[in-house]
Structure formats: C-alpha cells, structure tokens
Amino acid sequence: MGSLGVDFVPPNEEMEMEFDSSAFPPFKLSEIRAAIPKHCWVKNPWKSLSYVLRDIVIVFALIAMAIFLDSWKFWPIYWVLQGTMFWAIFVLGHDCGHGSFSDSALLNSVVGHFLHSSILVPYHGWRISHKTHHQNHGNVEADESWVPMPEKLYKELDFATKLFRFKIPFPLVAYPLYLIRRSPGKRGSHFNPYSDLFQPHERKLVVTSTLCWTLMVAFLFYLYAVIGSLQLLKLYGVPSMIFVMWLDFVTYLHHHGHEQKLPWYRGKEWSYLRGGLTTVDRDYGVFNNIHHDIGTHVIHHLFPQIPHYHLVEATKAAKPVFGEYYREPKKSGAIPFHLVGNLVKSMKKDHYVSDNGEIVYYQTDPKLFNFSEKKDE
Template sequence: MASSNPRTNTPKPEGGGGGLTRREKMNGLERQTKLNQEEQEEEEGFSHGDPPPFRLADVRAAIPKHCWVKDPWKSMSYVVRDLVVVFALMGIAFSLDSWGFWPFYWFAQGTMFWALFVLGHDWRAKISWPRMVRVVIGHGSFSNSNTLNSVVGHILHSSILVPYHGWRISHRTHHANHGHVEKDESWHPWPETLYRSVPNSTRMLRYTAPFPLFAYPFYLAWREPGKKGSHFHPESDLFTSSEKLDVVTSTICWCAMVALLATLCFIFGPTPVLKLYGVPYLVFVMWIDLVTYLHHHGHGEETLPWYRGKEWNFLRGGLTTLDRDYGVFNKIHHDIGTHVVHHLFPQIPHYHLVEATEAVKPILGKYYKEPKRSQGPFPFHLIESFLNSLRINHFVSDSGDVVYYQTDPHLAIDGVSKYSM
C-alpha cells in the first residue's frame, strides 16, 4: 500500500541560530503532537489509514431498526419550530430597532438560518445511484416522498440563497466520494502541484482566518481551484444532462428570492433589509463554513488520512470525518455534529443520529474519534481547532494512495506570511 506519512513529509520549520521563534515553537508542538499520536498508534498496532476490520454491513447491523424510520410529521414539526423562531426573532428586532438588541439578533438569526439549511439538507430528494452505493446514499431522510422533500427543500434553501438542486447534486458527489483526494467535493485537500500553482493571494485567502469563513457563496458560484463549474448553471461540469431542468428550477427559485430582497430594499430601504436579513445571512455563511471545515479537517490526535486509487472505498472514505460537539447548538442545529454516522448512512433522520452514533461506536472502535467536549454552553474550543488546522493542514502529496496533510512553513501563522500578496 503506497502511502505518504506525515512524519516524513511534514517540512521542518524554518529558523536559525539561537532561540526558537514563537512560530517555530508552535510548528514544533503541532508536529510533536502528530508524532506522538502516530507512535501510539504504531505501538498499539493501529493506524487509521489501514483498512478497517469490519464491513459497512456490520456497522449498519448495529443500528437499531427504529433509527431508520422517517416520520414526516415529526420532521415537519422541526420545520415549523425553526420558522416560528425565525419570524419571532425578526418581529422582535423590527419592533425594538435597538442597537442593544441587534447584535444578539444577528447571531441568533444567523444560527437559525443554519438550522434551516440543515433541515433543507435533510429534505434532499432521493436520487439514483450505482448499485454498489445506492443502499447507503441519498438523503431523503425526512420523508419517503420525493415531491414533499423537493418542495420543502426549495423553500428552505431558497430562503437563505442556496440553489437547492445545484447544491444537492454537488453534495451528493461529496458523500459518494468523501475522503478521495481528487473526487471529493467539499473542503478536500489540494495536491502539492495545485497548491503551488495558485496565486499567492488565493493561497492566503484559503488558509488565513477569517477569510475561509466567507467562502461558501464563492464556492456556489465558482467552486474552487482545480474544479470548474457553477451550482447555478445547468451546463456546469457538476451536472448530467438529465439534471439540467432541476438546476434551472433551483436557479429560478434563487433568483426569485434575490428579486424579493431587492423589492423589499426598494420599499423599505436597504438598511432595514441589511439589518434583518443581510447580516444574519453572513453569520449563516460563517456557520456553514466553520462546521463543514471542522468535520473534514483534523490535527494532532485527530489527524486523518485521505485516499486515492484502489485504497479508497466508501467505508474508508466515510470514516475520514470527525464528530464535533457544538455545546448548546447541538440540538438547535439538529445534531449535525454526529457527522460520522451521517456520512455512512445519510438517510437516517437527524433525530436518530445521536442514538445511531452510540450504537456503532463499539463496531468502529479506534476508527471513531471522540469529539472534544465543550466546557460550557458555547463551543469556544472549536475556534482553537479551526485556527490550528488552518495553520498546519495545507496540501497533500501529488503521489501516494494513502496521504496526510502537510504543512507549508512559509504560509501564514497568526496572520503573518512570508509570501507577498
């Protein structure tokens, strides 16, 4: 099995002479954490990059049967709950129009926009898959009705400026190829040649906080370096000819929402629309980028492999994701933190994910990494995880079937870079 080991491929920090700089100390600490984790895994005879000793069917069999049951009424109750909160917050903010309340409203409403996105994500209609994966892929986890899933999904996603079918299809690609260096679609690593070829400004924006937290709208419009197409255009490389009408439908719905916002700006002025909708939308964008990034990046003890060629399969790819604890937001965001089981079996309704996760832990064993728990209601610990990951997870080797992220010592640390913009 060809592999690229982070122990041998992570560049040494630059520096000279006497004492270590803070940058060198931080790089050395992260590298030592990785080495300690790898040595421990070797001593125990375990490596996350090795093929697991269990099958996908074994994991599936451990999940209680009732966890697969979809209750459309229960699903709809969550939609109603979230919409009631969204409109209640909007009504209170509009009535008070107080700068003492606006910051709370922006954060709370952006949080609820993310909750609506998660529900729209689960309302995704069922889709056709190759026989080998269709049993475990295709969300439709709220009901068995494609029509209901599509209608509710369009309403929820269009309301927060997400093209329902366009993103559904690219997210399907992500689930079907998760953990594959070239074929994955969401926050996948750049091979070193691609990493070195992009402009310095692109590299800085991708790996320097807070810029990655605003990536989602740009991803929808242009995807990312190395991948062409748009989630709005039916001729995009993302879609097949049979999906073009779906994409056109979603793009029309997205345009209708933009037209509605423009009309509201004309009637009430841009400032109220910006305060009631624009700022919460930006908070939502930050939520989606933070959450999706954290689920697909680890560092230190959370270091995970990426695959190519024959080393990749659906099970191994699905195991290269991490659960996260979002504190008080776990339930608000419909337990999206239980991401491992969601990737392996995305058709499980969100209200069964916690139970399903507990059921599969004995089967997954060391292939499941317990998430670091929030010390309070707010998951401030994830900020450190995000920043540390940006600092060390930059690219993977151009070759090798099992590879790990490597670090570019020239890239920004604490906002400082040796690259010129």
C-alpha cells in the first residue's frame, strides 16, 4: 500500500504510449547526412565493375553446369540460383540508374543498358520512373512504386480484380505488367517515349532503351531457333520468372510493414524526409550480400547516391540520429522464411487508403477474403 492507500502499479510496456511514426521527426536530413562517414559517399568504378564481373562469372558458370549436367535433379536448383543472380544483376543496373555505380554518366549508361537489357528491363524507361518513386516516396498522389489505391478507386474494382491483385502469387509476378501498364489509376508504358512518365527531353533516352530491349528479345528468338523452346525456357525463361518474383517480393516488403503501420502522406504533410522514413529495412540472411545489400533500404531511399557496398556502414552510422524512426529489421536465419509470413499478412491487411486526410494508413477490406459472406450477397 502507498501512503494514500492506493496500490502502486509499476510502469509496463502496455502503459507506454505507442510511438507515432507519422510525427514530424526531430532531426533534419542534413543531420543524417553529417552522421555518415565521408568515405561512404565515394564511388569506386573499379569496385563496382568487380561486382559486375563476379555476377556475370557466376551466371555463366551456372549455365555451363546446367548444360553439362542436364539433369532434372539439378534444374530446380539452377532455376533458383540463376533467378537470384538475375535479381543481383538488376540491383547493379539499378545502381547505375541512381548514379551510385560511378561518377561517369557514360559508364553508368553503358553498364546499366547491358545489365538491364539482358534481363528484359528497359533501362532508361525504368530508371526515370524509379527516380520519380524516390523523389516522391511516401506520397499517395505522386509516388510510383507500390503506391496505395485511394478508397474510391479500390471500390470501383470488381471483386475478381481485387482478389487477383491481393492474393499470392499475382503480386509476385506483377512487374512485367507494371512495365507495360503501370499501376491502377496511372497511365503510361515504360517502353513508350510519349508516355506520361517522361518529359520531352527524355524521349530519345527511352527510345534507346526500348531499342536495346528489342535487340535482347531478338537475341532470345535467335536462341530459340538454335536450342529450341524447352532448352530456352529452362536456361532463361524460368530464371527470369524467379527474378521477377524476387523483385516484387523485395520491393513490396520495403514499402509495407504489417509489424508497424506505415503512414502515407498528402499535401503539405509530405516532405522528402518524412516520405523516406516510411520505407523499411529487411534482413535477407544469406542473400544480403548476393543481392548487394538492397535490404538496407531506408538510407538508400534518402541518399540513393551512396554505393551499395557502403550502405550497411552508412546505416549503422545514421541509426543514432534516426532513433525510434528507424525500424530495426528482424534478424533472419540463412533463409528469410519469416518474410514470406510478413508478405502474406500485409497483403491481407493493406488494401486501400482513405480518400481524405493528409496522413493516412492502409485500411482493410473485411469482405475480400470472406468468401462465404461474398457468396451470400
């Protein structure tokens, strides 16, 4: 008993106020920048090229092994390994697009076209839309990647479309459709120089990338004539599908978090810093180094000029500044199985955001997965 006859209840976690991730951060972007060691900003083209060489050697070594063994016991292993390497190649081309590969625009463009065209990604078309994503991250109206649908648009979709969009496996194979048609509510193609995505001065760049993409498609048709459709499917087609699954899996998880609700912004509430803080770091276990530490996503979003091989160090240096605004990723084992559960839970909850308000959160359509209720309507 206390002196006033009232039981003393010690503070506990339940009594603590939950951290408001949408609160305006008490630090500035310049403070985060100042905390990052200066050498983390240095781009070493030879080091970047060494990663390209490493990945290419592995890709061709896997092809040689698959052709030599030609065994159905090895083909599934090959598909997973090669699809993962295609994803690693995409990340290096992604660095070229950000200019974090080197200080040479020419080198970035040449390497970026070579890498991205080889996996059927239009380099400049994607680079420009991805730049839009970074410049407007966390903005409901202007973001480009995995941007939430407003409630009105969501309710205009028929039930089959909703189910198709929010059920696995479609979200893991959505990237090719995104390149062609973008997301619901947005128009334009990454291949069309006159798309709404691009400014007039960017059209020649888009034409160049579309031409490189077309040459790769022509090369694949040539391989089809030489080795046949089944061999081409085994060597290139299936790994390409695995790569697309990796891309959609990783990018989705970096912008959704069922563990803690992530705010989205409109109007004057949005800022580059607040938007960047809505991204999420993830631990991919043994894949962290293979796909060039893309899991260190918060620092990458705020400062895409930092080379991938400095992201881990830069993140560690910035964490004291971030404080509670940094969501520590759950440590993974060798294989990040827990992230599959995160993906499923998020897709069952994150369906749309309110049409109104300048700070909004994902809301859930309770009828989407309630088939019996839908059937009775």
